[in-house]
Amino acid sequence: SSELTQDPAVSVALGQTVRITCQGDPLRSHYATWYQQKPGQAPVLVIYAKNNRPSGIPDRFSGSSSGNTASLTISGAQAEDEADYFCYSRNSSANRLKVFGGGTKLTVL
């Protein structure tokens, strides 16, 4: 079982704002990284180091963190944002191992 917990599915109306969360004790001292994955494609990095976007990622994607919860916010969701989103971080503060959250399927209505 994953040490990082995500809601399995979230939906949002086109153009609205949606927040996808990731919970786990390691997040109290380790930022979550967020990946977007569309069917048949490799994961794409969308947020790292709390709220940094790689080149090419739209600024409607943002990240935040509080306590044991990390959040990915999409402000003004577009149809092309429909995808699976995975958080990623350390498995535990006691070791060097890594873990992915179970993933959240985002549906844009």
Next chain:
Amino acid sequence: QVQLQESGPGLVRPSGTLSLTCVVSGGSIISGVWWSWVRQPPGKGLEWIGEVYQSGSTNYNPSLKSRVTISLDSSKNHFSLNLSSVTAADTAIYYCAREMKGSNYDGDQWYYYYYMDIWGKGTTVAVS
């Protein structure tokens, strides 16, 4: 820019060993970063397999540790995954990736972060 490409057999027999290679192009594998393997069974989420550093140091997923070996060959600029005693549960898309790390002092404490910024396209391996 750095690119990664996985290669290896697409079919492995049960109880056999799955062997994959990830070739690093556009940059040196000796660059102070970790190199990782991730897999994704059909219809399921991502699973971290493990990672290797330029020194040969490794970290593995505890659920796979007894069966997995990740190594690096700087002369060929590639790193490899070996997974022994495979079963149908090891059928998956296998990805290689480059992992970056860092830290920030935020508020009143240090935070550490890890991210795989460059991924291969993935290779499908079936165990049958």
